[in-house]
Amino acid sequence: MKNKLFDIWDNNKASINAWLSIPNSFTAEAFGKMGWDSVTIDMQHGQNDYSTAIAMLQGLSNSDTVPMTRVPWNEPGIIMKMLDLGVQGIIAPMINNKADCEKFVSYCYYPPIGQRSFGPMRAQVAYGSDYYQHANKNIISLAMIETKEAVDNLDAILSVPNLTGIYIGPADMSSSYGLPPKFDVKEDPVFSNIKMIVNKARGKNKIAGIHNGSVKYLKEMIEIGFQFTSLLSDFRIMTSHAESLLKELKNVDTKSDNTSAY
Amino acid sequence: MKNKLFDIWDNNKASINAWLSIPNSFTAEAFGKMGWDSVTIDMQHGQNDYSTAIAMLQGLSNSDTVPMTRVPWNEPGIIMKMLDLGVQGIIAPMINNKADCEKFVSYCYYPPIGQRSFGPMRAQVAYGSDYYQHANKNIISLAMIETKEAVDNLDAILSVPNLTGIYIGPADMSSSYGLPPKFDVKEDPVFSNIKMIVNKARGKNKIAGIHNGSVKYLKEMIEIGFQFTSLLSDFRIMTSHAESLLKELKNVDTKSDNTSAY
Amino acid sequence: MKNKLFDIWDNNKASINAWLSIPNSFTAEAFGKMGWDSVTIDMQHGQNDYSTAIAMLQGLSNSDTVPMTRVPWNEPGIIMKMLDLGVQGIIAPMINNKADCEKFVSYCYYPPIGQRSFGPMRAQVAYGSDYYQHANKNIISLAMIETKEAVDNLDAILSVPNLTGIYIGPADMSSSYGLPPKFDVKEDPVFSNIKMIVNKARGKNKIAGIHNGSVKYLKEMIEIGFQFTSLLSDFRIMTSHAESLLKELKNVDTKSDNTSAY
């Protein structure tokens, strides 16, 4: 097991991440084969749960993409179960302060760093019987910064040892500051927060990540220093293109708004 | 999205709620079509979980019944996942004090009321892309009052802003007071609690709800002011009738007791 | 393995059969515990398939009810897979002539009687490693008589060796004769067919079975010689009772018609 994203980041490059909301192992496998640097199974707002994630991760193992997950909440049971399945990175929502973050990091790593329990059934099958020796240095932990409280506690959160980095949820951060929730935010204070966060993160040698609603915005985010960048989701990509084709066929307006949700 | 139950309640009427313990989307769809004002998927004592609830909610959308759920516990991950799926009401078990209740309410509503995270994937498909604008005023939050501790803290619980109402669990309340757990309780102190609770709730403009084991008791509860009334469950309705038919065929006694569990 | 129904029939009594349309293992288990002589998983018009039947049969093994199935069609693959799972009886739809019936019987029994393939994985776990020795004499095969063609070929069908008996589908037989499809038929020629069939079957030492929509009609059918009698279905029992309770609560008419479909 060698987590490819660390190589990308060590070369000061940005990685491109796909986002899976559809609980299906074949669509997961197809995304793995496309060439995304990593693919994240969204268990929070996507329709995935533990049982559906098993086969999705098996499908992702058919390529060299890095399998990750966003868990529904900062809860040890599900984080450890997903790591046992072989995910190489965890994104935890709503990490609002240092205590949240310390707990999160403790769930992701074996002692002495953390309190992860031992029993990596599929991880050993997928990565070999020496998985335990390599796990702690190959697991990515990303704390979501998506509320005013988290922004206010940013320095403390970034000070947590062994945290790999942070991941900005632009929709929730907007909502928290009283703005309509959406991706690709250019309005302050959210946009200035985004710029501030990436700078602070890099200053503390943490990876900065963000969710994006368009290729254009994603590229801008890479420009200003983000190194873990996600684009839309399998579901949005499918429905926006299907609606666009139907519009060509029927001359009707498309119905969805890609920037409004995963 | 317009939650029909608020209309019923605003007209000072009571709504009738069906209760689903069987994890099956077709039986859910059939209940939706019957004409119950709302249908609640029980994830606590019923055999439902997140994955099985997806299709059940799709089946319920084929009618104008209001889809609700009782979650297994007052835990933000599952509450927010169910809201994203499009449930219009959450019943949370074992809300025993004000702190429990404040957390519960915070999970159900977007800022500034609460801390619900944004990403209503199916809710937007089912209710339209303006779901976010209408969600906070259409989501029902019902805190279960089912222990002596909760009864003792009733005033504090009812004082929590934005809580829609309370829901009495007669079996657990009986158990908490040392009585055998059952529905349709007439014994004190549980019965007097029931009457006290409905009065206090209405006095604070909160909806009062209760689970019932018979049509007769349910009608009495409406008489004394309850406005959200559930009857038995899909499972109990099926097995009690099947046992009654088998008894006619075989002249044997029925085996189950409808008032003893969901 | 000892099929209890043969004992009932050898004592010249009738067995009472429950009918499962809902693909759920817990409702199956509950029906098993109630005391029906047999329980039939309907894979034709019910929503069951092979995968859902596995756990249903495990649930049924928790009682001494006889597990049976109606297969979707007279096709060897599914008949043999269900027998391997441990069902003790097969009902095959639309057996319209002797050739259909001979094929059906051949699928149900090991050589030299038939051509059933050996590999009773769950049957051996459930009934013991000597399952093979006892299978042929304990498996029930019931051919459905439900078209005019089948009625016309009745003598030939009843002449097939090792066929246990026949099972009348009153709704399809009505449809075949140009009558509206329903259970509990009293109209000729279907009703006179029913009486003729039970007499011919008994005359050839075959078991006669029929599906019924009410306790009253079922008892009449036993009176005239039927020995395998089914009543409604789990789904109809649940929905008819739920609609009746809702009617009491809301004073609205029930919506379904129990005699019109499984």
Add this chain to the structure above:
Amino acid sequence: MKNKLFDIWDNNKASINAWLSIPNSFTAEAFGKMGWDSVTIDMQHGQNDYSTAIAMLQGLSNSDTVPMTRVPWNEPGIIMKMLDLGVQGIIAPMINNKADCEKFVSYCYYPPIGQRSFGPMRAQVAYGSDYYQHANKNIISLAMIETKEAVDNLDAILSVPNLTGIYIGPADMSSSYGLPPKFDVKEDPVFSNIKMIVNKARGKNKIAGIHNGSVKYLKEMIEIGFQFTSLLSDFRIMTSHAESLLKELKNVDTKSDNTSAY
């Protein structure tokens, strides 16, 4: 139940059909909401089977799209099970001669037209208890013309009473004539067959349908008389757009070829 496609066709217009290969109820629901005239669940080359189709059909009922299916083969068990679930149209692959076609039609319709067995469990819940009265005139039956043998037998196939129409599989027809399998064929003899078939079908008052790989080709097919036109599939729409976005991000070539398979 009123099948909307007949209205479109009676007005001499063409209907636009979506194609589902992904076995997921939420993506199905999303396609239903988009506004396609019909949505077809592909059980032959798509990854759908009976169990996954149940919830997909429930999701499709949340809109007024017409739910259809392509079955894996011309087999009565699965055709009747899908009709019981409420599909309003069946596409059967590899109908190569008149006998195949007569069997196919007989499976789709109740007597006296065909031999469909009665037991429309979900169809009655979805469309009402009078489903039986309306089923025969609202079910669409489309026979796939996709081999040289079928082309040679076209007149005989089109002569089968109650067949709604035919559906051209351009990839298999190409393969049958020794050409590489693909959609949007312009090479003869397949292209001349396509033109010949639509003319013959319309001459016999049968609906002509075809699967298409692009908006442009689909519109040409409508021009020449096709009235049931499908476009790509959910899977192809998703992967082609995802690959195109990834190419923008990474400047790499896309990997798939939309015209090569569903």
Add this chain to the structure above:
Amino acid sequence: MKNKLFDIWDNNKASINAWLSIPNSFTAEAFGKMGWDSVTIDMQHGQNDYSTAIAMLQGLSNSDTVPMTRVPWNEPGIIMKMLDLGVQGIIAPMINNKADCEKFVSYCYYPPIGQRSFGPMRAQVAYGSDYYQHANKNIISLAMIETKEAVDNLDAILSVPNLTGIYIGPADMSSSYGLPPKFDVKEDPVFSNIKMIVNKARGKNKIAGIHNGSVKYLKEMIEIGFQFTSLLSDFRIMTSHAESLLKELKNVDTKSDNTSAY
């Protein structure tokens, strides 16, 4: 309901426990039939979750083995849901102090002992309508001792009333003390801890349990006083034997190490 393990323990004997990591109801049923005193469904490191456990427990009911589970974490929602399904024992991971243990015990038992919520749907079907009367005295609660913190707090943990006993996780305890995680530990301080813990537990009339990687070590553990002893897992038993057979066939080395994980 009568929990057979208490009889074994009351006779001062040790019980033998099987361990299920594979989420499959048929393999569960097969283990139940073999004759293990109890069978534990592992929801922490095994691939089981709530939905897959339903049928596994139904399969286990086909024998007189005692069904148990290890939950993913000390969380009330899942503990109570599993008890409602009819498990007769709960193993909770990472019980590190008295407060953890008191919470755990409170989740397992009805008032007045604990706060378990009433609604034992499957438990009543499986064990009878008097389940409530017998539940508290038949449920086993085992707290996992698997960290240095837990060892340090052992006396306080053992002092919790109504806790049935403790269960040692040798791999995690090794990891917590800086040793490589494995079963069948002979190295100090873990081995001396194991001996100390069994003595302290028995001195307080608590059952001591431990997970083992070989028959030999398990027998030694019984010798020194352990009364609840688990061996490997379904998955390890299958893969180690399959690898051994393949080695015989191919003369290659086996790949897995049975003592390294469940």
Add this chain to the structure above:
Amino acid sequence: MKNKLFDIWDNNKASINAWLSIPNSFTAEAFGKMGWDSVTIDMQHGQNDYSTAIAMLQGLSNSDTVPMTRVPWNEPGIIMKMLDLGVQGIIAPMINNKADCEKFVSYCYYPPIGQRSFGPMRAQVAYGSDYYQHANKNIISLAMIETKEAVDNLDAILSVPNLTGIYIGPADMSSSYGLPPKFDVKEDPVFSNIKMIVNKARGKNKIAGIHNGSVKYLKEMIEIGFQFTSLLSDFRIMTSHAESLLKELKNVDTKSDNTSAY
């Protein structure tokens, strides 16, 4: 796509095949990783069906084992669906004469060899967009010889062009000749049949395969010319070893007989 078994056979060596009866993707993945030359998902007597096979095949793709399946019956729908999923070999049961065999071969190969329908969704994702060009020469077709009728028709069956080879089912062949069904047969006429079949097959340049119940017998079969050799099944390997360990622990007799069924 390059089917590795053809290389082994071209070098005049025998391949070793694992057999999966348990419908689980993780156990499938584990077998793939062990080093078996091929792994066959048994859909006839194993508990697998189409839906469960999807993830199992994804798990198998994580190694270079050759994925195969035994279908429930010689039926085109399921054979083509499994090929679309990416299996590289089909074993068809009960091929008793030349007509059966010609149909079977026609289902496995694209025109002009056969009538396989085009739409290899997962096969293209797994093996590349040029899958069609390589499919016909890389798919293995094995006809099961397991009845007296098949033995009598052996020459005709072996004469079918493009058939890869035959596969002996020793249990069914025993049953067909009036012997108790089992593996590792040494009794005549079955044993002499086995020797005759391998010789005739090799004489016609067809691969000969057989199912075995022990390492010893399998090696003998390789000695006499079999080149495709299967051993027991995942289920038998697991249960026999588990029973053997339990016997060591409890000094009780094992219950199962490995040679009696898959």
